[in-house]
Amino acid sequence: MDAAIYPGSFDPITYGHLNIIERALSIFDRVVVLVAVNPQKSYLFSPEEKVEMIREATAGWPRVEVDGSEGLLVEYARRRQIHTAVRGLRAVTDFEGEFAMALTNRTLWPEMDTVFLMTRSDYMYLSSSVVRQVAQLGGEISSFVPPPVERRLRARFGHD
Secondary structure, rough: OOEEEEEEEOOOHHHHHHHHHHHOOOOOOEEEEEEEEEOOOOOOOHHHHHHHHHHHHOOOOOEEEEEEEEEHHHHHHHOEEEEEEEEEEOOOOHHHHHHHHHHHHHHHOOEEEEEEEOOOOHHHHOOOHHHHHHHHHOOOOOOOHHHHHHHHHHOOOOOO
């Protein structure tokens, strides 16, 4: 079975992320959405909350698995024997950092490949940080995130 890992912080998951997952499912038999924890970053939601939100958002896709991990992506991939990572690109500016990360992962584990998928054009501007900011200010976010995520964001910022 051909599987891929889609790692990210997903703080929170957006329709742009879901578009990448959906497109990855057209290429791979199974996609593991991996909530990665970077100890140098602070997050709005805990890893457990993010895993739960992603499970809710992907419940209609039985070939999606959701997991969380601290540490290096290549170590997780090696343990699971998954040799491909999927990364979404919104604009050319994303490519340089993603390319460097892919090369680093490949150096750490030569069996690791990265597949880059462009998001739909209507999601090119969308990022979790933009969603958090709009939600914090009480703006309309229903076109950015699925309903369970919207509810959690509104509750977190006291706009429910």
